[in-house]
Amino acid sequence: MPSSELVVQIRGLKKSFGANRVLDGIDLDVQKGQVVVVIGPSGSGKTTLLRCINLLETYDEGSIQVDGVEVGFRDGGGGVRKHRHDRELARIRADIGMVFQLFNLFPHLTARENVMLGLRKVRGRAAADAKRIAEQWLARVGLSDKFDSLPSQLSGGQQQRVGIARAVAMGPKVLLLDEITSALDPELVGEVLNVVQELARDGMTMIVVTHEMTFARDVGTRIVFMDGGRIQAQGTPREVLAATGHDRLKAFLARIEMKHH
């Protein structure tokens, strides 16, 4: 595959919280249009990995490049890496979408205003323009009748769909989904995953942390299994879910199965 198609490139990524090493040398490539599903037990570092990609967490060693740009550091001259300034980071983050486990919608803004905020203030769109784009995306996630609703007036599933619209309206190069259905009632999970599946079909590049194995199997281009801060196994959904000769993965999958049946 040509290198111009490479959207996310992670090399030797290491990160510790105090003495606890949560990421212990991660290498990961994500090509344009791929859906990479990250699975693993809690504490395996998968959410931290995701949060490093748009620098909600800093990392200690290694490199993360999104569309060829190092996310966490700038060249301080003479090969010295320095942390980026807030404004540089903002510009980089604008091209990396993120959807959160707890939605994190802005409670003082309507659904439409939630989506419009980034378009207006970051993309510099005129109000009418931003409004049109916001309404288009809200309609795409099935919320045409909720433009003027405040988050507190929406169900969890609806809120999360606004969260998705808010992220994709910015036209990100990659979309990060952090356990976006974990906080939802079971009957609301489907409506959110359907939206994600449609985005995947339209070619959105995504990194998805989830426990939804059916989703991983049906939508994932690749599944990455993490444990102990390392990638223990990866491959096509079929390969990974077969878990041939991999005891930790097999044990993890068995635990997930039990929880869901």
Next chain:
Amino acid sequence: MTFALQSLPYLWQGLLVTLEVSGLVVFFSLIAGTIMGVTIVYAPWWLYWPIRFYSDILRGIPLLVLIFFMYYGLPLFKISLTNVAAVVLALSAFKSAHVIEVVRGAIQSIPRGQTEAAKAIGLNFGQRLLYVIAPQAVRRFLPPWINAVVDTVKGSALVSLVGIVDLMLAIQQVIGRTYRPMPLYVLGALMYFVINYTLSSASRRLEARFAYIRE
């Protein structure tokens, strides 16, 4: 009762002084306190500690001591302030320390996910503060801040102790001439009450307007 009515224009003058001093103090303490309050939340340690120190010290000193220090103490350092300036400075310094804590509490009450979501769509620090944090923090800021304003109006009665003829001193002077304390104290208390009741009900209306966040 007529003497009480006759004294009204004089009390009115005092009331204006009370309002003027309170207004200035509310204004200065709001600006200084908000700047320091935002700073203390986001600043590195070398800015954090001076403000923390300032806030703790000032809240720990009785207001009267602070007023006397500004008026009688500062001249020892070759800084002479008029009594009004000294009082406004003392009260503003004292109140700004409270505003710092109110601003800090209001900002820190907002879940971290809000900042993260704002970062994730590419807002820079100033934009996050302006469009995401401040509109939510205002709601938590208002009730304790209005309390502080009411407190300022009441606390401003202490300015009478450095010879400023505010409502309090005006009342005492009229009593000094008439030897009829009760009606005048009641009248004075009523005037303070009217100001502060107006403030608190305005605050309730404001709070209702900001009640869009139902948790």
